[in-house]
Amino acid sequence: MRMPLTLVVLLFSFIGLSQKKQIQFFQTDWGRQISWDAFCEKTKAAGYDGIETWFPRDEKSQNELKTALEKYDLKVGFLNGTNKSLPFKESLKQYTANFKTLVSWKPVYINCHTGSDFFTFEQNKAFIDAANKIAKESNIPIYHETHRGRFSFNLPDTKKYLSAIPELKLNLDISHWMVVHESLLQDQDKELEEIVNRSHHIHARVGHAEGPQVNDPEAPEWKKAVERHMDIWEKVIRKRWEDKDVFTITTEFGPADYMPTLPYTQLPVADQWKANVYMMKLLKERFNID
Numbered sequence: 077m078r079m080p081l082t083l084v085v086l087l088f089s090f091i092g093l094s095q096k097k098q099i100q101f102f103q104t105d106w107g108r109q110i111s112w113d114a115f116c117e118k119t120k121a122a123g124y125d126g127i128e129t130w131f132p133r134d135e136k137s138q139n140e141l142k143t144a145l146e147k148y149d150l151k152v153g154f155l156n157g158t159n160k161s162l163p164f165k166e167s168l169k170q171y172t173a174n175f176k177t178l179v180s181w182k183p184v185y186i187n188c189h190t191g192s193d194f195f196t197f198e199q200n201k202a203f204i205d206a207a208n209k210i211a212k213e214s215n216i217p218i219y220h221e222t223h224r225g226r227f228s229f230n231l232p233d234t235k236k237y238l239s240a241i242p243e244l245k246l247n248l249d250i251s252h253w254m255v256v257h258e259s260l261l262q263d264q265d266k267e268l269e270e271i272v273n274r275s276h277h278i279h280a281r282v283g284h285a286e287g288p289q290v291n292d293p294e295a296p297e298w299k300k301a302v303e304r305h306m307d308i309w310e311k312v313i314r315k316r317w318e319d320k321d322v323f324t325i326t327t328e329f330g331p332a333d334y335m336p337t338l339p340y341t342q343l344p345v346a347d348q349w350k351a352n353v354y355m356m357k358l359l360k361e362r363f364n365i366d
Contacts, residue, residue: 096321097317097322097323098321098323098365099313099323099324099325099360099363099365100125100126100151100184100322100323100324101126101324101326101327101356101359102124102127102128102151102184102324102325102326103119103122103126103127103326103352104127104128104326104327104329104330104352105128105129106328106330106334107330107332107348111140111144112137112141112143115127115144116145116147116150117144117148118349119148120148120150122353122356123353123356124356126150126151126152126153127150127151127152127153128152128153128154128187128328129141129152129153129154130155130157131154131174131177131181142181151183151184152181152183153183153185153186153187153277153324153326154178154181154183155186155187155188155189156171156178156186156188158191158192158226159171160192160194160225164195168202168206171190171203171206171207172206172210175206175207175210179210179216184217185216185217185218185219185276186207186216186217186218186219187218187219187220187221187247187277188203188207188220188221188247189226190204190207190220190221190226190227190228191204191226191227191228192226193224193225193226193227193229197236197237197240200227200237201237201240203227204227204237204241204244205241208241208243208244211243217245219245219247219276219277220244220245221246221247221249221279222246222247222249222250222253222271223249223252224252224255224256224288229252230253230256230257231253231257231261231264231267231268231271232267234246235267235270235271238270238274244274245275245276246276247275247276247277247278248271248272248275248277248278248309248312249278249279249281249328250283250305250308251279251282251289251305252283253283254283254288255284255285255288258285258286259285260284260285260300260304261304261308268308272308272311272312275315275316276316277323277324277325277326278309278312278323278324278325279325279326279328280325280326280327280328280352280355280356281327281328281330282301282302282305282355283301284298284301287336289329289330289334290302291335291345291346292345292346292351293329293354293355294354302358306359306362309325309359310363313325313363325356325359327353327355327356328352329348329351329352329355330348331344331348332344335348335351
């Protein structure tokens with residue numbers, strides 16, 4: 077029995093659309109101890125598409141970063157953050173000014189540690205509004221990370237900001253909320269729906285009820301935590317694939333002392349680089365990405 081031509085066209089259209097869906101992986105430079113050139117070479121060889129970093133403070137490092145990015149054909153996502161040690165108005169001014177430099181590099185995105193858990197709702201909203209204004213002017217996505225110590229330090233409060241600010245886009249680092257809420261949020265799928273709908277980037281680090289980072293995501297005792305994070309991330313990725321072809325993820329396991337360490341020697345109990353590459357591998361397997 078021959079398939080009608082219209083069905084054939086629709087089938088191939090669907091296949092074409094599904095093949096376009098991509099994930100771009102970014103490696104964090106958190107804890108980097110080597111040169112920009114060596115780091116970017118290692119990142120490229122591991123299969124990443126780009127790096128995520130704070131903007132270098134000195135011109136020499138800026139030039140070295142730019143050269144390395146071009147040499148190894150890597151994209152960049154930058155971080156910006158609210159300086160909580162400054163008074164509100166001064167901090168807002170600095171936060172806003174930082175964007176001018178960051179957007180001039182035309183990053184794929186800018187991820188923000190926004191506001192403070194000690195600021196008022198209106199003060200935190202001022203930071204978000206400033207970022208959204210620059211995102212609109214520059215046409216560069218600006219995301220606000222779910223992060224302890226920031227406006228987004230927990231799930232219920234973050235939902236209040238989402239309701240009040242339709243343009244607010246999240247970078248979901250749900251590992252922070254696992255420890256804040258002292259659970260894997262197993263019974264909060266309904267509460268997470270709006271978070272999933274408004275998340276546009278992911279920090280792929282696995283937390284647990286007593287900490288923001290498991291010691292080694294490959295260890296069998298963390299299988300439940302890893303799977304819980306993967307299930308939530310998949311919902312976010314598939315949601316975003318409904319309206320765009322490319323989703324971005326930063327693997328963000330941190331170095332010692334964010335990585336648990338042994339007493340006295342302070343040696344990390346696992347390998348940060350290996351953990352991050354492992355997370356990228358798991359996600360590629362989950363979505364059948366070469």
